[in-house]
Amino acid sequence: MTAVLTRRPGLSRIRATGSPLHLGCLAIVGLVVLAALLAPWLAPHDPNAVDLGNALAGPSAAHPLGVDAAGRDTLSRLLFGARTSLLGPLGVVAFSTVAGIAIGMAAAWRGGWLDSVLSRSTELVFAFPGMLLAILIISVYGEGLLAPVIALAVAYLPYVSRLTRSLVLAERARPYVSAYQVQGHSAVQICLRHVLPNIAPVVLAQSTVNFGYALMDLAGLSFLGLGIPALTPDWGRMVFDGQTAIQHGYPLSAILPCAFIVLTVVAFNVVGERWADRVARRDR
16 A cells, blocks of 8 residues: 655745845854854954054054954954854754754653653753853863853753654654554654654754854853853953953953844844744744
8 A cells, every 4th residue: 555645844945034134134144154264364363463562452454443452453353253152052052953853852752761761851951050060061171162062052952852852742643654654664764754854944943043042151151261261262252351451441342242242142043033933834
């Protein structure tokens, strides 16, 4: 017997809305990503080149956005800082999304005691603040990007796993899953080839929103002087270093990275929420 199997449209059918806000946020995301990729060619100076004799100088032809308290070019540090500021959230989202999908899918498909154990475990993580976990790990392993990324990825994992679990439970009740089971397809084949493409747009929309929050959390850790080494260009670290400039009446080196953080976080959140709304309207 040949079963007629239907699948809901996946990523290829999700199109962005054309609202000015959404398009503007997409443009911001694109420009920030390009700045990170092209930083070595766009930056006019070495981001770590110190010139104490020129400290806190205002904008000029050589330094369009001025310099910080150590005489380092602000524009160059903003461009190179985009790399670190985006790489950290990317690691958080990649780990939490892959692990969250695996945990949520296993819990929903197997059910029983495995579902109970995995669900209770993720609920325990909810009770522990991600920032506090990151600070504890940094205090043990010292400076670096890896420790806060792992800590925040663990903190964000429950959001993805719970969403995945609810989506997979809904997919299991659909006729196409039963048809594939009758045809002898294994659970792994059904999940990876058919269920995952159907739930991917919703999960990726959530991950896009998580990216913005992760960027903000990592910037907050850098502002506290944790995680990112002092010489590494990073937007959060630039705000931390700019405190001295603010006290001397030169706030530009601190205000600019703050503006970049806010704009990027808002842009990613708007893109993720609009994507999620688009998926929700498609499924009605």
